Amino acid sequence: MPRRTATMLASTLVLISLLCVGVILPVPYSEMSPGPTVNTLGEADGEPVLQISGHQTYPTTGHLNMTTVRVTGADYRMNLVEAVYGWLAHDNVVVPHDTLYPDGKTEEESSQENAEEFSQSQESAKVAALTELNIPVTSRVVVATVVKGSPAEGALHAGDVIRSVDGTPVKEPGDVAELVTRRKPGQKVEFTIVPAKEAAAAEKARKEPTVTRKIVITTAKAQDDDRAIVGIQAGTDHVFPFTIDIKLADIGGPSAGLMFALGIVDKLTPGSLTDGKFIAGTGTIDDKGKVGPIGGIEMKLVGARNAGARYFLTPAENCASAAADTPDGLTLIKVDTIDDATKSLEKLRKGETKGLPACAKG
Template identity: 45%
Template sequence: MSRRALTLLLAGFLVLALGLTGAFRPVPYVVLSPGPTENTIGEVDKKPVISIKGRQTYPTTGALSLVTVAYQGGPAANIDLLTALRGWLDPTVAVVPQETIFAPDRTQKEVEEENTVEMTSSQDSATAAALTELKITFRAFVQVASTEKGMPADGKLQKGDEINSVDGKAAKDVTVVANTVKTHKPGESVAFNVTRGKEKVDITVPTVAGPEGQTLVGVKMQTGYEFPFDVDINVGDVGGPSAGLMFSLGILDKLTPGELTGGKKIAGTGTINPGGEVGAIGGIAQKMVGAKDSGATIFLTPAGNCAEATKAVPDGLRLVRADTLHDAVQALDALRTGKGNVPACEAG
């Protein structure tokens, strides 16, 4: 072999080796793909997704499926360049910068734990929204979710405390409590009255200045609920708040006679608040693919996602806009009966 041929051969091997090495180098991206769907009026592992005790329920048919997005990658398990390239070539997945899913100051475990908390909170909000739609009364209250280590509230307020009042003002909601704390100057104290167990306790908590000068005590709050009957939701390790709308519809369908779906396979997504307002979510393109793959023909879409959804909707999947839980119920009634308006998503 000539020296020139040998040089070219060695150079080729070097380029190939460098290429292979580069292909398996970790890159700061996350691959988003269609995740599993779960029928909220069906079962998971032979257990009902939604179980209701203490109230009459009715038979259901069809499907009201929540949809999810699976991700590959993250700070604890970076993907390689080859995986990212395959994702860029696949129209059913998205490859996004890692920081869009995992903030630089958050670990993967912290994000997953937050998703679990958001899922639990969304289930409570979904139950509250369904009962509000059905005009069934329940009690809502402000509850301590956690305290920040090293902050004034740590060791004074406890997880699960029900906040009755702050500075003598009734704690009607989380905003009232937060705004009352903000009226203080850093260094002043805030007077809380809480129910802990079966006792009412008065607690004085000093304040400190936050990084932007705001007044803080270091407590995270959430809305707690006392419902007139038990609603238990079982979805395994699914996290995040985006299944709220479908949980509410599943609860409604079980609590009312007749069939909300008309026997159709319906999927959808959207956060929900106790008042029934539906909010936008992420990963809409992947969720629509998952819905279509599950056999759904109707996809309930938050208004805030309509513009993006219309650009990526799979063939055979009809988009129905859902601004509120009430709107979604009316749209399903219209689809089932053939009477009334079915709001459609419009391109942005």
């Protein structure tokens, strides 16, 4: 066999061997890619994303699209060839597996956490939207979780409204722990509560609950110090003056909060926030309307532009990353609060595009 032919054959066999190893060899990486976008003013699976009853609503036009990121599952093991392809692909990002699933978190655990964050983001979006419109929302401190095997197990339940601890009214979740720790481990502490069932029934009837109970619990010692504890996590629940339902399945995480809030504002006010334009965006939101950063901003920009968006509402803390690689034809608008977003949309309606707060490269 001629030397040249033998060399080419050997090289080909080596290349095939390397490709086979690359396909078989798992690497500790995961992949992120642009996910679907959903118009919060439109429908998903045949029904409106935002459903409001008990209050006047108005027709809307245009798009206020929330954006998502698609990620490989916790149990998926990427091979070397896929990782290299992902690194070379412009629209995908390959990241260490632990970035998406830290501490060995399973896909089921991650999905549960994302579902909880998504639910919380919906509540905060409702509060932020109504606050922006000066519509009062009642807040109350509730039992969020009860630790299994703790003194509170069987005595307090998730959803119980906490009126007071040892006779002192509670206004914020942090008040509960502060009042409990005034006791020493082994001492009794008294909770005045509205049981969850009574609270839910009163909320449904749009009435103030009248049934209260006093629950006495013997405190225990915390595992890491000498604090007195009862084994609950307090949280905030809201009572809305009318019904707002967000119908969207198979979406997780908190990053749609801003766009949900804007969709609610649009439906509750005359005229159109978008003036018929295609606007997308992202960002967490808290009860006070503060917009927070999210992950995967580059993927969300690509997904938004592919869907047809012209403008993208970008959390201020994501601006530098977003501005570094903005898809052609997409204009970034920096937002720090829901009020920033509504004012920018007003400028868009007036055609004042030069006055929009822009994202600068870091």
